[in-house]
Amino acid sequence: MNSPPPVRVYILTWLALMALLAATFTLAHFRLGAANTAVGLAIAAAKVALVGLFFMHLRRASALIAIFAVATLFWLAILFGLSGTDYATRRIAPAPWSAPEGH
Amino acid sequence: MNERAGWLLPAASDVAHRVDHVLFALFVVTGFTAIAIAFIVLVFCLRYRRGAKVDRSNAPANKRWLEYTWTFTPLAIFLGFFAWGAVVYAGFYGRARGAMPVFVVGKQWMWRLEHANGRREIDQLHLPLGQKVRLVLATEDVIHSFYVPAFRIKQDAVPGRYTELTFTPTRLGTYELHCTEYCGTDHARMGGRVFVMRPEDFARWLAEGGTRPTMAARGFEAFRRLGCSGCHDARSTVHAPDLTGIYHRIVHLQDGRTVVADEAYIRDSILLPKRDVVAGFEPIMPSFEGQASEADILDIIAWLKSTGPTEEK
Amino acid sequence: MSAAAIPVPTAPRESFLTEGYTIASWLTTRDHKRIAILYAIAITLFFFLGGAAAALIRIELVTPRGDLVTADTYNKLFTIHGVVMVWFFLIPSIPATLGNFLVPLMIGSREVAFPRLNLLSWYIYVLGGIFTVAMLVAGGVDTGWTFYTPFSTMFSNTHVVWAAAGVFIVGFSSILTGLNFIVTVHRMRAPGMTWFRLPLFVWALYATSLILVLATPVLAMTLTLIVIERVLHIGIFDPALGGDPLLFQHLFWFYSHPAVYIMVLPAMGVVSEMITCFARKRIFGYRFMAYAILGIAAFGFLVWGHHMFVSGQSVYAGMVFSMLSMMVAVPSAIKVFNWTATLYKGSIVFTAPMLYALGFVGLFTIGGMTGIYLATLAADVHLTDTYFVIAHFHSIMVGGSVMAYLGGIHYWWPKITGRRYSEAWGRVAAIVIFFGFNLTFFPQYLLGYLGMPRRYHEYAPDLQVLNVLSSGGASILAVGYLLPLLYLGWSLFKGPPAGPNPWNAKGLEWTTDSPPPKENFREPPLVTEPPYAYDPEHPER
């Protein structure tokens, strides 16, 4: 935290972000099946990582803050993961149902 | 009617006994532990009360082995109960071969039940002794829960889908039926009676009401028996169209035509699926020529009609 | 009494209470101690509001027929009882009153990290409360505190939107309190106050804050979706649109199960302080106790599906959640055993706070153990949504947390007000509450096993005896809760001065005046010893 990081770092990060944006937009035009979504999300994760590390200065932040950042994502993973145990293993037989009058 | 003899709840199904065993074991283990803890606390409190002349030297502030003992012993006990409970629980949802289906529809604030032969009852359920029963539950409005304390069974009826439950009544008598998922004003009054009868009495009773099962109910069975649900369930991994409410819907076909899904279209889709392939789907549906009887097809159509929003309020 | 050893304490001339006497000086204060008192007043009001609803519920249930109130009124009663008791009383109870008052004192700080935010959180709480009371006046809400859809979104004709808004708002007050405590504990500790010198109360509040911060937003967004669905008639829980009502349950319990630990962890912290003090002994297994607190907080997030065993959730998910529920019970067991072991070779006095603490240990154990019944899949199928569940959670929340809260109020009363209360009355109240509790809720375990569903205002006539017992117990309980109001009120004006440390207790909060000065400590404390340096062989030290 002594001297601020050089401006160059910021510009390079921004360029990388723009490049990734172009990449994700371009790749989406190719038919990759399920990989389309995977690639889209992976690139998004990479972009967020760049923003976090360089714009939000996670790279220079204290361990404590890094732990909080990671823990948050972990908790989100719990929400997705454990509700996933239900949705992944549930078989649904749809039944007729309609909303009441006025809905 | 007073089904509880003294303060004991009758156990009137195969499931009930198994659940009671688990509960009894829980009661013994926790009861013993609770009394033991209370006893130790009492002894300490009396013995080490302020002013009592006792040896207080070298009072320990921690002991590793003790901590590990009282970490892993409870864990082992707890996991034991988990495993036992899970096995019994799985039994509720096991394969229901040879089970007698009963359709249950919850509705604010009553239960409508329908037997395989079409006999309907409201807030009452007649069952033959010793016959395995499979309840298929649905609801017309909010979530309800079907609860027969004497059977120790309970299952929510969830909007938009069917849920199931299997058990065998094992004791003659009349038992309470409740709704145990809060469903609005008369939630407390949404209940009734379950009558477990001798099989011959049940057969007689069933014949009295001798209507045929509704076509839709049979269609639902056929839809599952023939394997249609394997592809057409919303959650199926096979990419096939959702058929809920298909009747009278406009369908876009692969070749650009649009048709209205009437009886003939559905019939063709079952027997000659390659003819009208729906836009956006692969033509993987096999023909059911020879497998699905004419009666099946009519039943299925009736069933599909009944899933529509406009039909049958 | 150890207080006899102290020369005849006099009240300090200046304290945070003498900083200003106007109402404005209270309503604009940034002093965490004054904010704690603002909270205490507000939550006491809400406790009696929730209690009044409970009283009406129990009176209705004296007879098996629904003769006192209509079905709709009854439904509104238990809903308002649940909503008020959970969100407006128990969740803020210990954290926002005792926690606000004590955390900075215990870590040797002059302030919380964000004093203005702290005051803001009180105002947000009040705003949420206003919404809730307005909703009540306008006619109430009848969804149950769980807001299950599609009932709440499409079928209820009551003020769901207002109720949800009230809870949504009060959630932000929780979040701000939690955020404040986390940063305070990380950043404001006095020199020498290392993590393993923190009192367990601080550990407990730290863990609670983590839960508040990570779970509450999920509730907030879920309630928002409920409101949108109700207002616009479209949403993601609507089965007619391919939505899933069970998704709501997942989201609700993702918050609400951790929330039950929000309600019990601070109580555990309070009890740990009191047991060591009145046994004059170091807490047994300090580190295990601290880890157990963190363990409960973390594992508490993994078990929410145990509220959904018969809901139509997949069988496998049910098994996963059942197993994880068993694991989260282990740290609780560790705590019970360590409290017990703390008594060994202690020098125990049975003051009022100690009676509350012992009551907590017993009733928490029973409530926790019945939690194990419910976590056992097959047993839960029979017991879920019956009075067994009601008895389970009241054991922990009323027998446990409310007991601990009252105990804590007694224990720190001399510190907060600078005055002593009547010990004799304190003990009487503790004993009345303990007996009232047992008489109220033990019959309910039986009722549950016998198959009496919850949220019923009518029931089978043969269950009347047990219900009458329960209602009788509730009236004793009501007396027990009114008593402290009287003698603590008396102490406020007539109680003798307490002196800085009437219990002869350890911990930084006892080293300063009672009531503490505005800046907490006359000079910045320096910590040199581990917590709870009690010596049972020399209880007077």
Added chain:
Amino acid sequence: MSARPDVVPVDVPWRRETASLGMWIFLATEVMFFGVLFLAYTHARLADPQGFAAASRLTHEWLGTINTAILLTSSLTMALAVRSGWAGHRALVIRLLWATAFLGAAFIAVKLVEYRLEWRDGLVPALHFTYSGPHARAVQAFFFLYFVMTGVHAVHLTIGVALVAWLALRDRDPSHPVRRRETAECLGLYWHFVDGIWIFLYPLIYLVELWR
């Protein structure tokens, strides 16, 4: 949200970063807040992947892409504003803050144009929904989530723009130090977080089966 360093008696190492720690914790709550919507999206999309693809084709992916670029750039200006604060360049700070606020406002403007187009096309569930092609149910679910998610995001961004503008105005006053300012740092964190949410929204909304 301001820490009060003046009331802290001794400066010990762990007392630093008070406000930014608070901000990070606040962001944790925000992650969980949005997490619910992402979970709802995942659930609805897995229930009908084709429907979501069809719906995604009704969005304006070019506007979405341009908006992403705008927002990423605004993150750059914001980060540089914080950095210039550390370096002590007051004039630069103010200019960069205005640039950030401007880009944020531009994003919202584009978003409004998009909403307008969707209204015209009858894609606004509950208020003006006329779509009746295939997968109508899923399309409706998609657009419901679309409006909730982008709406909540836009609200966050609007708050961000207001705060950035406020800070830019305040910084003209020379009595405010630009150097050690946790307010600006926290605001920066918030801004980048809002950006991060959009980064995930972008592929989930605009790019589903774009090759169709």
